[in-house]
Amino acid sequence: MTAVPIAVTRAVLADEASAVAAWVSRQQDWEAAIDLDALQLTARTTHPATGTPLRIEADLDGYPAIPPVWRFLDPATGQPLPYAFPQGGTIPGISGSIFHSNRVICAPWSRLAYAEHGGPHGDWGDLTNWKNAAPAYTKADTIADMLSQIALHLSASPGTHP
Amino acid sequence: MTIETDQDDLATKRGEVTVIVYAPRTPESQTFTFQRNERVGDAARTAAAAFGYEGGNPSFATEKNVVLDRTKSLEAEHVHDHQSLNLVDVGGGV
Numbered sequence: 001m002t003a004v005p006i007a008v009t010r011a012v013l014a015d016e017a018s019a020v021a022a023w024v025s026r027q028q029d030w031e032a033a034i035d036l037d038a039l040q041l042t043a044r045t046t047h048p049a050t051g052t053p054l055r056i057e058a059d060l061d062g063y064p065a066i067p068p069v070w071r072f073l074d075p076a077t078g079q080p081l082p083y084a085f086p087q088g089g090t091i092p093g094i095s096g097s098i099f100h101s102n103r104v105i106c107a108p109w110s111r112l113a114y115a116e117h118g119g120p121h122g123d124w125g126d127l128t129n130w131k132n133a134a135p136a137y138t139k140a141d142t143i144a145d146m147l148s149q150i151a152l153h154l155s156a157s158p159g160t161h162p
Numbered sequence: 163m164t165i166e167t168d169q170d171d172l173a174t175k176r177g178e179v180t181v182i183v184y185a186p187r188t189p190e191s192q193t194f195t196f197q198r199n200e201r202v203g204d205a206a207r208t209a210a211a212a213f214g215y216e217g218g219n220p221s222f223a224t225e226k227n228v229v230l231d232r233t234k235s236l237e238a239e240h241v242h243d244h245q246s247l248n249l250v251d252v253g254g255g256v
Contacts, residue, residue: 016187018189019186019187019188019189021189022188022189022190023186026184026248088255091229091252092229092231093221093229093230093231093232093252094229094252094253094254095253095254095255096254096255096256097254097255098254098255099255100255105255106255106256107255107256108256113256121256132217134256135217135218136219136253137253137254137255137256138251138253138254138255138256139217139218139219139251139253140186140251141187141215142186142187144186144187145186145187145251147186148186148248148250148251149250149251151227152223152227152229152250153255155227
């Protein structure tokens with residue numbers, strides 16, 4: 001799916017790349033890189049509770065008109081790996097985890113959360129409304145904001161799914 | 163050094179706290195001075211607006227990802243002068 005010209009997506013991602021790099025530099029155990037040719041972000045970290053290596057990828061085609069596809073993959077092979085997905089945890093002051101039991105990041109900024117992509121939400125309207133779809137819940141309008149949200153919720157996750 | 167210490171003392175007497183805030187979307191930090199009795203949520207909202215955020219549920223987290231209670235004051239959350247804070251959204255998952 002391409003909701004905007006590829007050149008627009010590349011330009012936006014090139015503009016955001018410095019913020020992503022700066023955010024990563026402030027973290028203790030993260031690395032991330034945006035591939036502007038493939039329109040893909042690959043991030044690596046370890047689960048803070050278990051030390052399990054995590055590989056997170058975002059398919060960025062159509063961004064920022066539509067949100068990325070976020071996936072947790074096998075760190076070695078890059079293949080989808082259901083048991084690499086973090087379990088939800090509780091953070092005081094935050095209403096719920098973004099790590100849904102059906103193994104998708106359940107947030108308006110996650111394409112796979114929408115019913116049209118197999119997710120639980122048919123109530124958020126069109127994908128292009130993602131920045132305003134659920135204002136009372138997690139909000140992240142840039143790639144670095146999304147990584148920050150993933151890191152925050154990972155910090156409360158008790159582990160990955162068995 | 164002496165001047166800075168004097169300025170810190172003056173700020174403390176005025177009930178102010180100066181913090182360095184990092185926001186994910188911006189490489190550079192910004193420095194803010196708030197009243198110590200200002201609520202975390204209000205201070206975070208001010209900082210978020212300065213970084214260009216609109217809406218959402220901003221709060222601060224420490225460098226160890228400890229999220230501050232938005233309903234409490236900066237002082238009650240033990241925010242101290244020149245502390246580095248990360249701007250985070252605490253809207254939660256759905």
